[in-house]
Amino acid sequence: MTSPRSQVLLSTCFVSSFTSKVLTPKYLSSTIPCPSSARMSVPAVTFVTGNKNKLREVSQILNADSSQTPFTITSQKVDLPELQGDPDDIVREKCRIAVGERSRALTLVEDTCLCFNALKGLPGPYIKWFWDRLGHDGLNQMLAGFDDKSAYALCTFAYSSGKAGTEPIVFSGATEGKIVPPRHSPNGKAFGWDPIFEPAGFDQTFAEMDKETKNSISHRFKALAKVREHLTKEFSD
Numbered sequence: 001m002t003s004p005r006s007q008v009l010l011s012t013c014f015v016s017s018f019t020s021k022v023l024t025p026k027y028l029s030s031t032i033p034c035p036s037s038a039r040m041s042v043p044a045v046t047f048v049t050g051n052k053n054k055l056r057e058v059s060q061i062l063n064a065d066s067s068q069t070p071f072t073i074t075s076q077k078v079d080l081p082e083l084q085g086d087p088d089d090i091v092r093e094k095c096r097i098a099v100g101e102r103s104r105a106l107t108l109v110e111d112t113c114l115c116f117n118a119l120k121g122l123p124g125p126y127i128k129w130f131w132d133r134l135g136h137d138g139l140n141q142m143l144a145g146f147d148d149k150s151a152y153a154l155c156t157f158a159y160s161s162g163k164a165g166t167e168p169i170v171f172s173g174a175t176e177g178k179i180v181p182p183r184h185s186p187n188g189k190a191f192g193w194d195p196i197f198e199p200a201g202f203d204q205t206f207a208e209m210d211k212e213t214k215n216s217i218s219h220r221f222k223a224l225a226k227v228r229e230h231l232t233k234e235f236s237d
């Protein structure tokens with residue numbers, strides 16, 4: 001039986017980043033079952049995001065290995081700004097803001113970059129706007145004048161215990177690959193720029209591979225492994 005102290009209860013906070021209005025907190029459905037003993041005995045770490053696909057992947061990654069710590073996922077709508085600068089600074093500031101919104105609760109946030117080597121790392125943290133405005137074809141065209149189509153996906157989490165005077169702790173994971181003309185599996189809607197990112201060593205884009213494969217090699221998976229290790233230690237001490 002798993003010791004309650006080694007269990008971490010993770011809830012997620014659903015943030016609308018598409019409006020400037022702060023939305024009324026609203027808990028959505030709990031998607032991952034968790035033993036009731038764990039619910040009562042462990043602190044809740046709230047993952048704050050406005051992106052349903054991130055939320056789904058985080059949930060799938062954390063629950064993929066049943067021998068690992070059990071997690072419960074719930075969601076809540078709040079609002080957070082899009083920030084600019086260095087990825088670590090962005091995610092730290094995002095975390096400080098989220099902690100403020102959450103009345104100093106245990107808080108986890110994430111920021112994702114897509115970095116083109118030919119463009120010295122850009123669009124990087126600005127990929128959201130580039131993808132939104134230019135789409136998959138426009139992102140490909142940005143590299144039309146370069147032989148180097150290599151890129152990397154970077155995921156950076158920041159975690160805060162919410163205690164006054166503490167700084168968020170940052171965990172990063174990157175997956176190398178290249179930018180290709182869009183290809184996705186016929187089933188369902190692809191997540192963001194997945195159709196144009198082909199990870200190194202694979203002949204499929206993120207959007208063509210099954211979710212288990214993406215979730216075992218992705219930038220998010222690598223960063224989340226570090227988050228999980230940290231939280232497991234923090235709550236078992």
Ligand SMILES: O=c1nc[nH]c2c1ncn2[C@H]1C[C@H](O)[C@@H](COP(=O)(O)OP(=O)(O)OP(=O)(O)O)O1
Pocket residue numbers: 015017048049050051054082110111112113127128129131191192193194206220
């Ligand atoms: O694995 C991914 N595969 C494909 N696309 C992805 C992935 N992960 C994030 N994305 C997209 C979402 C957003 O267009 C941009 C990151 O922006 P980013 O600010 O981190 O995300 P967001 O604003 O959607 O959610 P959040 O509220 O957590 O900030 O890249």
Ligand SMILES: [Mg+2]
Pocket residue numbers: 017081082128
């Ligand atoms: Mg964002």
